[in-house]
Amino acid sequence: MFYIASKFLSFIIMPIGILCLLLVYAIYTKNRTKSKKLVIVAFIFLYIFSNPILINELLLWWEIPPTSISTVKTYDVGIILTGGTTNDDKLPQENIFLGKSADRIAQTIELYKKRKINKILISGGEISVLGKTPKKEIEEITKYMIISGVLKENIFLEAHSQNTRENALNCSRILKKHFKNQSYLLITSGFHLRRANACFEKVGVKVDTFGANYLSHERNYYWYNMLPKEDYLAYSQLIFREIIGYCTYTAMGWI
Incomplete structure (x- = not known):
């Protein structure tokens, strides 16, 4: 039960879950102005969550550096x-x-x-x-x-x-x-x-x-790394899930 509940709750507050909620709300709201704003916000979130530079910085911050x-x-x-x-x-x-x-x-x-x-x-x-x-x-x-x-x-x-x-x-x-x-x-x-x-x-x-299994790479700021990539959307899911897991374990007194 804990496993099922944790997976469901973590999905809701992870990147794809947030995007889904925004788009569902945009579809079903009767206020068309609000709907357009929600779609724009969803695209902004999608760009942030799939941006190689931003997600790599998040990974570098969270991952324990490798050991020689x-x-x-x-x-x-x-x-x-x-x-x-x-x-x-x-x-x-x-x-x-x-x-x-x-x-x-x-x-x-x-x-x-x-x-x-x-x-x-x-x-x-x-x-x-x-x-x-x-x-x-x-x-x-x-x-x-x-x-x-x-x-x-x-x-x-x-x-x-x-x-x-x-x-x-x-x-x-x-x-x-x-x-x-x-x-x-x-x-x-x-x-x-x-x-x-x-x-x-x-x-x-x-x-x-x-x-x-490191997901991060050494910093490089080439212009094409500003373009969204599907791999980094997947990485954002992984790292958000891990951070949520760490917070959950802390709340449960497991760490």
Whole structure:
């Protein structure tokens, strides 16, 4: 219920939700002057939410900056959080299809091969309200890591979490049981690091962080970056959702 309610409420106050509300109101209002103004406001919002320069600045402000891999010390356990790293709905079953957040997997494998992490804990479960998928993300990540050279005995699974709060709680139990008083490196998307790190700290697990799947880029102010782009509308959705999630977790006392 929390998952459904949070997704619905976050949609309403995110860019596309705001645009939809403005356009629906513009269509159904009987005041034509107000309707025209609402359409203009909707276009302004659309431009702002899809403007590469503006959205990139928002991303640079929110994302935890990347860490040079050469400066990373050695950790006993690397914790990778799932979520869009593989395309679990795509068949055939035997193929592994990577998703939009697959850089989390790539960075984890690189850290392992460079001996920056000794063990890997993959955390994430299925969300029941979304229905069954042909494949499970956590299993697809495991298969991909093994064919990429990670030893099976160095991979541990936590397959029951449905959100970041549960990632932290469930991982804390595994870490305290099997890797007590060891060092941990948390690996997730750059825009997700703030909330994830805060969740782990809240449950008493001290982690260092390593970012992946960065949406931002270094600043450049070429004229064509003033033109709206559909990719940045999607990025604005992601970053707004993450900020809303952070605020919600704060209100719930989870961080």
